[in-house]
Amino acid sequence: MIFTSLASYGHLYPLLPLAVAARDAGHEVVFATAADFHPTLDKAGLEPAAAGISIQQAFREAFAGDPRARDEVSEEELNPIIGRAFGRTMPERFMRDLAPLIDQRRPDLVVYELANPGGLFAAHAAGVPAMCHGFGRVTVGGEAGAVIREPVAAFGAELGIAGDADFAWGRPFVDMCPPSVQDPEFLAGARRVPVRPVGWSEPGDLPPGVAGRDRGRPLVYLTLGTTPMSQAHLLSSAVQGLATLEADVLVATGPSVDVAALGEVPPNVRLAAWVPQSELLPHVDLVVHHGGSGTTMGAFAAGVPQLVLPQGADQFSNAEAVTAVGAGNQLLGDEVTTEAVRDHALRLLTDTAVRDVVRKLADEAAAMPSPADVAATLPQYA
Incomplete structure (x- = not known):
């Protein structure tokens, strides 16, 4: 199996419990993301593979030649850049990098993170089944997410992927959000595979005094x-x-x-x-x-x-x-x-x-x- 996510704590960490569980169940697991997070994968005992670029690099490329800091750019100018970065630049790069990995390892399944549709696109091109893994609550049709959702949906349509991008194009969706706080429309329309929201942290000790403290003081x-x-x-x-x-x-x-x-x-x-x-x-x-x-x-x-x-x-x-x-x-x-x-x-x-x-x-x-x-x-x- 190949797991893949964007190179970001908030995108990679949610997939680690299932990836580790799949490895422990005897599956061969490779986790593909940018090299910045390979040390994290090593600590989790997972085989890393290089794929994609970081979110920061995608924005550096988008702002190349622009002397302004990101917070100096108006929302009207920034939204198309965000859309290109998440809807085209990173999916294209992941798709390109995952193609030879899929060809070499011939996985039975690609598990791709919600914000990394390049994983689905690469699996589709190779004829390999894919399932999506969420990282929290999903908002169907939300105005804030349209800037990314629309270019992603357009890219999928170009590749001949049928279905609604809001519902992972009909693929199974590993959903870690408790149903009572999940978007009702998503609950009704997605092929959900519920999973307990188990957190993952790099190994380390709790700060002194936390574990055995007096619960009378908040x-x-x-x-x-x-x-x-x-x-x-x-x-x-x-x-x-x-x-x-x-x-x-x-x-x-x-x-x-x-x-x-x-x-x-x-x-x-x-x-x-x-x-x-x-x-x-x-x-x-x-x-x-x-x-x-x-x-x-x-x-x-x-x-x-x-x-x-x-x-x-x-x-x-x-x-x-x-x-x-x-x-x-x-x-x-x-x-x-x-x-x-x-x-x-x-x-x-x-x-x-x-x-x-x-x-x-x-x-x-x-x-x-x-x-x-x-x-x-x-x-x-x-």
Whole structure:
């Protein structure tokens, strides 16, 4: 089997539990992505193969010769660039790189990540069955996703792939989103293969004192994910608000924030560049985050309330899903102030109705088939 995803934490990590389970079930598994993430695949015990380019490289190519920073480009100019990068540049490159790998290894099945349709396109060209693997909630026909969905659908049509791109062209879809928070239209129209939202983190120890701490004092986890964007100002506002609570605050600063930019923090706040998030979430009482799918799904599975501060992409629809089901709140744009973060966090730490909702979500996630269960069924899709 060949698994393939974009070279990004939020796109690659969700596929790792199933890829590892498939390997453990005795299948020969190759995971194809850009070389930047091959060390991650080595740590997971998976055979890496080189394919595609990173999202950052795709945008560097798109902006070649343009002296402006990305945040200086208007939305009207940026949207077509995003569409080309995700809808043409990266799929074409993955399709080209996967063709010789498929020819050499002759897989029975290609499992491609939702944002990497180049995996499907290469499998289609080679006459190999393919199935899609999601990374969170799917929004059918959403306005925000149209900028990518339309060029991807057009590319698929050029290749003679029949069906609706919104539903993975009728291919089986490994869906890790609990049904109660999934898009109802997607639930009704997709060939879903449910899988429990099991997180994956690179091996590492929890911060000292987390595992055996006194649960009488709340632990708040703050993260804005791994996307390379300037987040220090947002983190600072959130830290200042959370620090005033009678709680301990653990902040994962991520790869794009200079810890020094946050200045001196109060004694109840601890900063870490990285934490094993999937292992951490069951120990926390509130997650304050950007709305990335990995953190959103992980909090659902762990039964943790969420305060979402969405910044872009699917983060807004994730935040809306969290609030719609009663699992937390969201703050948008200028709403993100020190006072608002404090007030919303305090309410979520004490609201028993929210606690009831997140417990039900955790039970729902736990009842979904495990990656090992799904791995046992993969031959039927070949």
